[in-house]
Each structure stands twice: as C-alpha cells, then as structure tokens.
Amino acid sequence: MEQFRNIGIIGRLDSVTVVETLRKLHAYLIDRNYQVILEENTSTMLPGHGLQVASSKLLGEICDLVIVVGGDGSMLGAARNLAKSKVPILGVNRGRLGFLTDIRPDELEDRLTEVLNGKYIEESRFLLDANVRRNGQSLGFGTALNDVVLHPGRSTRMIGFDLYIEGEFVYSQRSDGLIVSTPTGSTAYALSAGGPIMHPKLDAIVLVPMYPHTLSSRPIVVDGSSEIKIVVGAVGSNFPHVGCDGQTDISCAPGDTIYITRRPFKVRLIHPTSHNFYAACREKLGWASEIAAS
Template sequence: MDQFRNIGVIGRLGSVKVVETLRQLKQYLIRENYHVIIEDDTASMLPGHGLQVASKKLLGEICDLVIVVGGDGSLLGAARELAKSNVPLLGVNRGRLGFLTDISPVDLEERLAKVLAGEFIEEKRFLLDASVERNGQALGFGAALNDVVLHPGKSTRMIGFDLFIDGHFVYSQRSDGLIVSTPTGSTAYSLSAGGPIMHPKLDAIVLVPMFPHTLSSRPIVVDGKSEIKLVIGETNEAYPQISFDGQMNIACAPGDIIRITKKPFKIRLIHPEDHNFYATCRDKLGWASEIAAS
C-alpha cells in the first residue's frame, strides 16, 4: 500500500519558474496514479489544471503528503499553516538558499520517485508561539518556524526592553531589537546577526541581540521549554514591531508584553535519504570541502 496516496501541492505565487515546476510535478504525479490536490491560490497559476482544489487547512486534513514548490519562505508559510495537522512536508527548491526545500527541479522526478517509494528521512522541527499583551488584554498572536523578531519597524531609534526567562529577570537592553530563533532559524536571520548555528535536533532556543548598545551583550542559548518574556520599555518613543518568520508583523507600544514559548506540536519534514545537515551547511554557506593546496 502506498504511504502517500493523496498528495497536496502548494506553489509560491508570481514565479514563472515555479509554474514550470508545478506543471512538471503535476504531470509526473498523475502519470504515477497519485491523487493530486492543489492549494486554491496555487490553482490560479495553472488554468485548466483539472485537479481537486482545497485550502491550506483542508490540505492538512485530507493529504498524506504536501509538496511545497518555492523557496524556504514558501515552506515556512506552509509549515505555520499545517503544523497542527501533522501532515509531512517536502520542499522543491525554486528559491535561492534552500535549507528546507532540498529537492532540485533538475532531477525532480528521480528524487521524488525515491521519496514516494519510502526512501526518505523524516525529521520533526518545533515552532514558536508568541502573543502580545497590552494592559492585560491579548492584542495578537503569531507562530514561527524560524524566528520571532522584535525590531524597530520603520523607525531608526533603538528599542529599550526588559528580558525575562522562565520568570527570571535577565537584563534591560537598548538595541535594534532581539531575534528569538529555533534551531531551524539558526541558519537564517539569526546567523547574519552573529548567532550560533544549531543542529535541528536540538531542543533549544537562541536569543540574539541586534546591534546592542553594550558590547557585552551576546547571544544566549536556552532550553527549548523556556518561556521568554519581553517587556517594551515605557519610555520608548518609537513603536516597535514583532515579526514572525519575517512574513507577518504586529505593531507594539511602550509597556506591551511579548510572551514566546514552544508550540505544543511539531512539523514533519521529509528529506531524500541522502540528506545531511552538515553537507547542506557546506553547500549553502560556502564552507570549504577540502584544504586548498599550499
């Protein structure tokens, strides 16, 4: 019996290359007698596709596998929507870096055939939940697979805030903000701000200050079960923002409280059997694969 009989397909909008790969993917899956369900926004890129159409939420309920065609950003968006459904996700890279979307369109059918035949690695990644409170009332909620970021928005002013971890006061800081990252996000924005690379299997969260006022402020790695609380300083003149994977923002005000915890459920990522985290780092980050001859 096939492990993946009903396969959902999501594509990044507005890309000719994604449309090419979607057409190739559709033809292959239909030829191999899989039941293909296309996400409703993606369907608009394939007029006359003749496939069943469903929302992202419904894809999670009726599919055995969801294939995301695009970049890491596309997979991040799908992961936030589909985490609760426990459906596995497979990424086909039509973006730039591709830490999460690791099947290349060049050998798509060959690699996909192996995955669909059961030759794959599955790993689970945790997400973050965040809430913003104002005067004791919930103002907004969001989820992130990579990172939750406190940042100045369009302002150029520094942000003053207090950091608490598990109820313990850690420090007051003035900086351009704070990146709160999962291991998945440690090779993204967090890395560019000087944060450490964390193996995806780690149950840990890293907090990376952005251009802090004091040079002694350094990234802190804490237990993945920690509750992180940020209190925006009452004297701030600027109104900072909280972003989720860089794709959604909530405007904050002085005195607001931001709470960040691990989501209670994880996403399931499917990789080809030869997937290796360190090889991906070598490839994507330009690490040397051999010592150059002197």
C-alpha cells in the same frame, strides 16, 4: 514508512520557474495515478488543471503528503498552516538558499520516486508562538518556524526592553531589537546577526541581540521549553513591531509584553536519503569542502 496516495501541492505565486516545476510535478503524479490536490491559490497558476482544490489548512486534513514548490519562505508559510495536522511536507527548491526546500528541480523525478517508494528521511521541527499583551489583554498572536523578532519597524530609534527567561530577569537592553530563533531559524536571520548555527535536532532556542548599545551583549542559548518574556520600555522607547518569520507583523507600544513559547505541534519534514545538514551548510554557506593541499 508511510504510503502516500493523496498528495497536496503548494507553489509560490508569481514565478515562471515555479509554474514550470508545477507542470512537471503535476504530470509526474497524474501519470502514476496519485490523487493530486492543489492549494487554492496555487491552482490559479495551472489553468485547466481539472484537479481538486483546497485551502492550505484543509490540505493537511485530506492529504498524506504535501509538496511545496518555492523557496524557504514558501515552506515557512506551509509549515505554520500544516503543523497541527501532522502531515509530512516535502520541499522543492525554486528559491535562493533552500535550507528547507532541498530538492533541486533538475533532480525532481529521481528524488520524488525515492520518496514515494518509501526511501526518505523524516525529522520534526518545533515552532514558536508569540503573544503580545497590553494591560493583560491579548493584542496580537503569531507563529514562527524560524524566528520571532522584536524590531523597530520603520523607525531608526533604538528599542529599550527588559528580558525575562522562565520568569527570571536577564537584562535591560537598548538595541535595534532581539531575534528569538529556533534551530531551524539559526541559519537564517539569526545567523546574519551573529548568532550560532544550531543542529536541527537540538531542543533549544537562541536569543540574538540586534546591534546592542553595549560591548558585552552576546547571544544566549536556552532550553526549548523556556518561556521568554520581553517587556517594551515604558519610557524612551518607540513603537516597535514583533515579526514572525518575516511574514506576520504585530505593532507594539511602550509597556507591552511579548510572551514567546514553544508551540505544542511540530512540523514533519521529509528529505531525500541524500540529505545531510552539514553538507547543506557547506553548499549554502560557502564552507570549504576540504583542506587545500599544502
């Protein structure tokens, strides 16, 4: 197990509860003589902290561990910035579901002590790159840990598009769009649209249609290394958008092509030893914990 000495902290902005946890985390680490580096925006929430400050990307170069305090959205942003540096990331949940930020604030010190003593579970999650091209020229680029989504933006019109997987034509469809999700994102937006839950260890991508204008369209699961190409219909389509994790948005036009591929760098996530994917599903999704006695 790695020895963590230089620890970066990223917090969700504009949250009183996050500030409370940041103060507790700061005191815990300083009392134990760890070198603490605050992400530059996070530092504004702790006036007078007296700590080193760095950009989120620089944290990956100078830290042995980065702790994210917030919700899954905060973790998604940190993951995209830190994946290339291969620094492990630990999440403290100050959001709602918390599939990625799985340490509760009330157990912060106990769980953090375990992790810093080398008792933790590590896993890798892959990301997706999305490249929108027009007439052979790149129009926009984005990265996603959860999903890449073709959606109508503010329009209420359906989108016409053609789907290709590994260069092979799959179908033409008219719908509200398409969700291209990693296993990490299968418990997020894709789940709401009727997609399957995929175990995080799977090397697979799921494509989930959004309100397709047909009764026979279903989610498709493909190999994680597949190249996915979406061609926006040149006739009768509106001007859709491509979103990455709901945090990056690229405007498209009829005839544009979206290429989606697996990113070469994976995110390293750290979990307490008590972490269990199925237990998280039971808790977050309201699954029954046991069969009721007859």
